[in-house]
Amino acid sequence: MDCIYLDNNATTRSAPEVVEAMLPHLTDSYGNPSSLHAFGQSAQHAIEQAREQVANLIHALPREIVFTSGGTESDNLAILGTLAAYPTKKHIVTTPVEHSAVINTAERLEKQGYRVTYVGVDQQGRLDLGAFAAALTDDTAIASVMHANNETGVIFPIDKVAQIAAQRGVPLHVDAVQSLGKIQIDVRAMPIALMSLSAHKIHGPKGVGALFMKRGVRLRSMTIGGHQERDIRPGTENVAGIVGFGAAAELARHETPETQRTIAALRDQLESGILERFDYAHINGDKTNRLNNTTNIGFEALEAEAILIALSEAGIAASSGAACSSGSLEPSHVLKAMQINERIAHGAVRFSLSRYSTQAEVDATLNQLPALLSRLAALSTVT
Numbered sequence: 001m002d003c004i005y006l007d008n009n010a011t012t013r014s015a016p017e018v019v020e021a022m023l024p025h026l027t028d029s030y031g032n033p034s035s036l037h038a039f040g041q042s043a044q045h046a047i048e049q050a051r052e053q054v055a056n057l058i059h060a061l062p063r064e065i066v067f068t069s070g071g072t073e074s075d076n077l078a079i080l081g082t083l084a085a086y087p088t089k090k091h092i093v094t095t096p097v098e099h100s101a102v103i104n105t106a107e108r109l110e111k112q113g114y115r116v117t118y119v120g121v122d123q124q125g126r127l128d129l130g131a132f133a134a135a136l137t138d139d140t141a142i143a144s145v146m147h148a149n150n151e152t153g154v155i156f157p158i159d160k161v162a163q164i165a166a167q168r169g170v171p172l173h174v175d176a177v178q179s180l181g182k183i184q185i186d187v188r189a190m191p192i193a194l195m196s197l198s199a200h201k202i203h204g205p206k207g208v209g210a211l212f213m214k215r216g217v218r219l220r221s222m223t224i225g226g227h228q229e230r231d232i233r234p235g236t237e238n239v240a241g242i243v244g245f246g247a248a249a250e251l252a253r254h255e256t257p258e259t260q261r262t263i264a265a266l267r268d269q270l271e272s273g274i275l276e277r278f279d280y281a282h283i284n285g286d287k288t289n290r291l292n293n294t295t296n297i298g299f300e301a302l303e304a305e306a307i308l309i310a311l312s313e314a315g316i317a318a319s320s321g322a323a324c325s326s327g328s329l330e331p332s333h334v335l336k337a338m339q340i341n342e343r344i345a346h347g348a349v350r351f352s353l354s355r356y357s358t359q360a361e362v363d364a365t366l367n368q369l370p371a372l373l374s375r376l377a378a379l380s381t382v383t
Helices: 016-026 038-058 071-085 100-111 129-135 158-167 239-253 257-277 304-313 333-337 359-378
Strands: 065-068 091-094 115-118 140-146 172-175 194-198 209-213 281-283 294-299 323-325 328-330 348-352
Touching: 016 239, 038 065, 038 194, 038 239, 065 071, 071 100, 071 140, 071 172, 071 194, 071 209, 091 100, 100 115, 100 140, 129 140, 129 158, 140 158, 158 172, 257 281, 257 294, 257 348, 257 359, 304 348, 304 359
Parallel strands: 091 115, 091 140, 140 172, 172 194
Antiparallel strands: 065 209, 194 209, 281 294, 294 348, 323 328
């Protein structure tokens, strides 16, 4: 096999059905959807069909879906657009384990005079619901809480979070980029105001996402331009990308529970195999309440960067929550917030599977890891 791809939380392989759906809009069907002629209106019809497909995946109304360039833009639009709609409110509630699109936005807003409350998590990465409820005030403009963590896969009880926020009259934004297509989402059953989605995490194309915006929610556009996307996100639409998102959403909607069970079984085999082979390996995060495809494993006293390079040289793609900065490897903000021991956090590697992952890939990874890690362990303090 050419490459063993275990980095699906970063991005997924585009499904063949998605590529097929996109191709006409990259070749002959190139009309501008804002044009009044038939050529343009054909493109507009394709967008509206995709809007319905994405809406169906989360049980929303099509008019509640606003297409964007991806999850990051959706997160920014949800937070900044809500603050613009409530200019007198200067308080934001979020968590310290959010995606950087939310964390970095919150940090910038703090510099602009906003007050941000970061509701903590425990060592398993579980949200403190009592602290979340206590953090909400009459001055809170928005609460932004992810559905599932991109590094550990830990799932937050977003239904309870939504109920708490609704009781206090605070709009809730949910980053569902990692949970979409992996967990059943029904926005009709929860008082969620806004939800960020992304295509390339569900075997769709990169560069396209969506913001679910519940009917009646107040939000101001952050971009000045034309009247596309109900004036919320102006600019000529990425028709091919949007069509691809719709096709990916349709595939995800019809995916059987058996597929997720198969992914979970492969993840569990990989995880248990690693734990059996290495007594210095530790699972980071809640082992039961997490995404079926994700495991975050800390290899104590090893460096994630070295592990990932060794894996890549062996044709295995994985990732880490850590980032290399100024020549030193720092533990991810997620693991820091969970208060994971630094010796474990520095060696944290995330393996994330998909519907295209195979038994052969898991077996090959487990067969190659001992030789790879033994070389690294010989250079470390692991005995």
